Amino acid sequence: MRRLGLIGAGGMAETVLAALAAGLPAPIEHLAVLVPPGMEESAHALLARHGAAVAAERSIHTDLTSLLDTEPQVVAECAGHGAVRAHGAEILGTGRDLVVISVGSLADDALRESLAEAARMGGARLVLPAGAVGGIDVLAAARLSGLDEVTYSGRKPPRAWRGTPAETLLDLDALTEPTVFYEGTAGEAARDYPQNANVAAAVALAGAGFARTRVRLVADPTVTRNVHEVTVRSGCADFTIRLEGRPSPANPKTSLTAGYSVARELLNRVSPIAI
Ligand SMILES: NC(=O)C1=CN([C@@H]2O[C@H](COP(=O)(O)OP(=O)(O)OC[C@H]3O[C@@H](n4cnc5c(N)ncnc54)[C@H](OP(=O)(O)O)[C@@H]3O)[C@@H](O)[C@H]2O)C=CC1
Numbered sequence: 214m215r216r217l218g219l220i221g222a223g224g225m226a227e228t229v230l231a232a233l234a235a236g237l238p239a240p241i242e243h244l245a246v247l248v249p250p251g252m253e254e255s256a257h258a259l260l261a262r263h264g265a266a267v268a269a270e271r272s273i274h275t276d277l278t279s280l281l282d283t284e285p286q287v288v289a290e291c292a293g294h295g296a297v298r299a300h301g302a303e304i305l306g307t308g309r310d311l312v313v314i315s316v317g318s319l320a321d322d323a324l325r326e327s328l329a330e331a332a333r334m335g336g337a338r339l340v341l342p343a344g345a346v347g348g349i350d351v352l353a354a355a356r357l358s359g360l361d362e363v364t365y366s367g368r369k370p371p372r373a374w375r376g377t378p379a380e381t382l383l384d385l386d387a388l389t390e391p392t393v394f395y396e397g398t399a400g401e402a403a404r405d406y407p408q409n410a411n412v413a414a415a416v417a418l419a420g421a422g423f424a425r426t427r428v429r430l431v432a433d434p435t436v437t438r439n440v441h442e443v444t445v446r447s448g449c450a451d452f453t454i455r456l457e458g459r460p461s462p463a464n465p466k467t468s469l470t471a472g473y474s475v476a477r478e479l480l481n482r483v484s485p486i487a488i
Pocket residue numbers: 220221222223224225226247248249252291292293294295296299314315316343344345346407408409411412415461463464466467468471
């Protein structure tokens with residue numbers, strides 16, 4: 214990877230670039246950042262902090278065409294479901310690998326199939342990092358042995374659920390104990406909680422699919438971390454994985470782990486040994 218595109222200049226983009234700045238053996242050739250019109254200032258600030266350590270040349274774009282003109286070999290999305298819908302097919306169709314962290318967007322069957330088709334046509338790959346959750350490797354392996362049960366539970370402090378449908382179900386400010394406000398499928402969770410249930414989609418795609426992966430979402434005033442639990446019963450192993458993710462200082466909905474998982478994917482592309 215010598216030329217990189219990055220979509221988004223928010224909290225996760227910050228984590229990704231900081232990790233690349235620390236982890237790259239040498240700056241790559243070019244980093245191009247795509248932001249919505251009017252958001253150029255946040256991209257300038259991001260590049261001022263980390264740009265020189267990441268790439269010899271940097272550019273900021275507000276349209277995909279001019280970003281693609283910089284010839285990125287891989288584009289990392291750190292922006293949201295809308296960005297995957299708006300840009301995913303064109304990036305893949307023009308032969309660039311796309312690393313998508315807004316995995317929940319793929320709960321939309323039509324979008325997932327159109328991205329797969331664009332990847333096939335462009336000879337590119339759609340890559341889905343594990344994000345804020347763990348155990349995706351063992352879950353995807355266990356799938357081959359047959360899965361009997363997969364459940365994901367996402368537990369976050371009340372403030373992480375502001376601006377989501379949880380607000381209409383609960384008085385978030387008045388909670389005194391952990392409260393389950395959603396139980397259902399991974400597909401529904403990914404659609405209704407686009408900034409909080411991307412991990413449910415990653416678990417579903419690696420494992421039993423959107424309909425058979427059960428999800429529980431909890432607002433919990435007793436925790437300060439974003440707690441993810443995946444429980445699996447399968448033909449080769451039964452396991453529970455629990456992570457307590459530190460929230461991004463920029464966005465309490467997002468665990469820092471997610472940005473590091475994008476950075477890991479990108480750093481693997483410049484290393485002779487990928488792990
Ligand atoms: N897989 C996982 O484990 C996780 C995935 N996520 C996903 O990552 C996304 C980013 O998280 P985070 O950085 O914390 O969120 P932030 O809200 O901090 O940052 C997202 C940034 O992307 C910008 N943006 C939105 N749409 C576009 C677009 N079409 N093109 C370019 N930029 C765009 C936003 O601009 P504006 O504010 O103007 O909209 C904002 O600056 C989340 O929305 C979620 O979908 C998050 C956590 C975990």
